[in-house]
Amino acid sequence: MFFQCAIIQYLNFKKMDLGVALVGALVIVACILPFIIMYKTKKYKEEQLLEELKNTASEKGFLLTNYEVSGDLAIGIDKTSNVFCFCKNVRDNKSQEFIRLNEVKKCSLINLKNSTGxxxxxxxxxxxxxxxxxxxxxxSVVFYDSEQQLQLSKELQLIEKWYSIINQKIKA
Structure with missing residues (x-):
């Protein structure tokens, strides 16, 4: 009789462990899944934006040899045609620019700041x-505007990098 009670308690304990483990696993999946979905959605949108930029550039006779995508903007350059390509999509408001760098006299970096204290x-x-x-x-090709975007991500590093690339091409 004692052994039967011990065995029944042991089996009930194992069932409870399995139930707790399953609930814990479901909670973890429920917490992680939104982040995975957000990441996949962001990557998909970036791929679509880059594909749009490449297709439009191809239609205009350009081939992007150097390009980059970050969030809602895709930029690139055709080194043989010396053309800077830019595509941005913020809240379904698309803007594209194709600028022949051999026609450019000067490229300036605009960094407007609001100082408080x-x-x-x-x-x-x-x-x-x-x-x-x-x-x-x-x-003017806008990389970031606080009125349209909530926060700054890689735009500062991106604009500095492309400012340097463009000015090297203009001087060449």
Whole structure:
């Protein structure tokens, strides 16, 4: 009789362990799954944006030899045609620019900040292109705008990198 009670208690304990383990596993999956879905969705959107930029560049006769995607913007350059390509999609508001760098006189980095006390917050990051001919108006390519995007991610590093690449191409 004693052994039967001990065996029954042992089996009930094992059932409880299995139940607790299953509930714990389900809670962990429920916590991790939203992050996985967000990551996959972000990567899919980035791939779609890059594909759109490549297709549009190809239609215009350009081949992107160097390109990069970050969040809602895709940028690239055709080194043989010396063309800078830019595509941005914020809240279904798409903008594309294809700029022939041999027609550009000057490229400037615009970093608008809002200073409050000892802190400064970046409001806007853009590249401004001034052309050699006066008939072409200046073009600003916005990488980040605090009114359209909640937070700054890699845009600062990205704009500095591409500012350097573009100025090397303009001087060449």
């Amino acid at each position: 000892s802190q400064s917050i970046i409001d806007k990051l853009a590249l401004s292109f001034e052309f050699k001919t006066k008939t072409n108006p200046s073009i």
